[in-house]
Amino acid sequence: MDITAITIRDALDLLHEWRHPVLVLVFSCAAVGVAGVGIFFLLVTTLVQSYRQPPEKHPHGASAMFVLGSGGHTTELLGMISQLDFALYPTRTYVSFSGDTLSTVRALQLEREKSVTTTSTTTTTTSAAPAPAPGQVTTLALPRARTVGQSYFTSIFTSAACGFECVFAVAKVRPDIVVCNGPGSCVLICFAALVLRATRIKLTRLVYVESIARVNSLSLTGRILISVVDRFIVQWPALAEQYKDKGVEYFGILA
Structure with a gap:
């Protein structure tokens, strides 16, 4: 049979033959x-366009999600957080x-x-003015993607379960910004935020x-996230020089 001679009617006739379940x-x-494939490319296009959008303005402050690791990661991140003006981030979520x-x-x-320090500063400045509200603080405990050993x-299965939990958590909180500093599980949090960006639910900055x-080389987490986060900050000049073509930023030791 000449395949070029097949018409729409011929195709419909094939559906009525005994082979039609397979064809269907x-x-x-x-x-x-x-x-x-079409939906995938649409989501990727939307995600790429999100990086070109200007930062949103938050007249009443932004909501921040901080991803805590264990041990040194937590110590570093809390040291950085302690230097923030909490009035700029009245809604804060800590993920462990x-x-x-x-x-x-x-x-x-x-x-x-921070609450005691802020209250003391406000009282010293003017006793007539009330202390600022501490804001809304939430803690989340998510399952670990992989345990040691x-x-x-x-x-594979625990990472998938953790990934779903991360998507639900980020979709529930809808933070304006996610800040992390290296624990492997933060990769899933960041990718969950990217899902929200791709689906236009929330433009969460990373x-x-x-x-x-990390003095001379990036961590595995850093190598994974360097191309998808909005701002990538290093704390040593050697790293800043090595990855300057990647748009990394260097401000010295932060904590």
Whole structure:
């Protein structure tokens, strides 16, 4: 049969033959595949365009999400957060991961210290003016993507579960900015924020600060996120020089 001679009627006749269930299945899979590819490229296009949009203005302050690691990562990030003006970020969310209750405790301790400092400063300035509101502080504990010593095969499933939890958490909070400094689980938080950007739910800006321990090379987390975050900050001049073509920023030691 000359395939060029097949008409629409011939194609319809084929559907009425005994082979039509297979043909319907093939056509359905092809349609789903084409639609999936189209949606994927649409989301990628929307995501790329989001980087060109100017920063949003927040007259009443922005909401910030801080992704805590364990140990040194938490110490570094809390040191940076302690230098922030909380009036600019009245809504603050601290994210930790299962098995790391100490990071949450330390974050809440910082909140109490900042609240006392702000109140004391306000009282000293003018006793007639009321102290500013402490703002809304929330803590989230998400499942860990992979524990130390866990097999790579089982980590596929735990990472997928953690990824879904991250998407739901970011979609619920809808922060204006996400700040992280290196723990591997923050990759999933950042990609969850990218999902919100691609679907136009929320234009969440991503700020990554490379750990002070990385002097001459980026961490694995940094290498993954350097091309997708809005601002990538390093704390050593060697890294700033090495990755200057990547748009990294250097302000010295931050904490």
